[in-house]
Amino acid sequence: MSEYYNSTEEQQFNEAKNWFKKNGTPILLAICVVAGASFGWQFWKKHQIEVAQQTSENYQQVLDSYLQNPDKNAPLVEKFISENQGTYVVFAQLEQARQAANKGDFVAVKSQLEKALAASEDATLQNVIRFRLALVEYQLGNFDGALAVLANLKDSAWDLRKQILVGDVLTAKGDKAAAKSAYEQAKASASEQDKILIDIRLNNL
Numbered sequence: 001m002s003e004y005y006n007s008t009e010e011q012q013f014n015e016a017k018n019w020f021k022k023n024g025t026p027i028l029l030a031i032c033v034v035a036g037a038s039f040g041w042q043f044w045k046k047h048q049i050e051v052a053q054q055t056s057e058n059y060q061q062v063l064d065s066y067l068q069n070p071d072k073n074a075p076l077v078e079k080f081i082s083e084n085q086g087t088y089v090v091f092a093q094l095e096q097a098r099q100a101a102n103k104g105d106f107v108a109v110k111s112q113l114e115k116a117l118a119a120s121e122d123a124t125l126q127n128v129i130r131f132r133l134a135l136v137e138y139q140l141g142n143f144d145g146a147l148a149v150l151a152n153l154k155d156s157a158w159d160l161r162k163q164i165l166v167g168d169v170l171t172a173k174g175d176k177a178a179a180k181s182a183y184e185q186a187k188a189s190a191s192e193q194d195k196i197l198i199d200i201r202l203n204n205l
Helices: 002-068 070-083 087-102 106-119 123-139 143-151 156-173 176-188 192-203
Strands: none
Touching: 002 070, 002 087, 070 087, 087 106, 087 123, 106 123, 123 143, 123 156, 143 156, 156 176, 156 192, 176 192
16 A cells, blocks of 8 residues: 555656646746736835935925025926926926916916816816816906816815806806806805805895
8 A cells, every 4th residue: 555655656746747847937937927026016116105205305495496586496397397297296387376376477377277287187186276277267357268167176075166156257257147046056055154255245246
């Protein structure tokens, strides 16, 4: 019985050796590929973190210089935007928009906000930009443009501010009936303080 087992074990061992000779290289290759993929993923994540940290530091340095002298250091911001991508680029463009607004240059504000909206991949940030862009369109007297931007602002968290601004834009267009409807929609979910401000608008229609 033991002789049988020894013979069988040797046969199995030889079969295993022969199988590994035929298939060993692909197996090792597969192991290396999997290990390499894992290493590559870890390396990529580490690289992304390092890039994000470096971008953050560069952004802060550029922003500090820009705020000290926006006119003189505007090229630094443009250079940063051209060499990077992602949220910090959007932040830089929003700062450019803010500086333009301080000068009363709302055409430039609109341009920067449109660039920031195109560059942003963050839904929350996109909503902030859309609302600001709608305000600028309203300021410029481009009422249909403002309404078009607001139509794309779909997050319910913005409903109150959106409906009030829609009412303001429609009032400016002279469409009092539609403005009243927008204000009443806003009033339905407004706080007591906001209701007072909405009532003032309604009374002035």
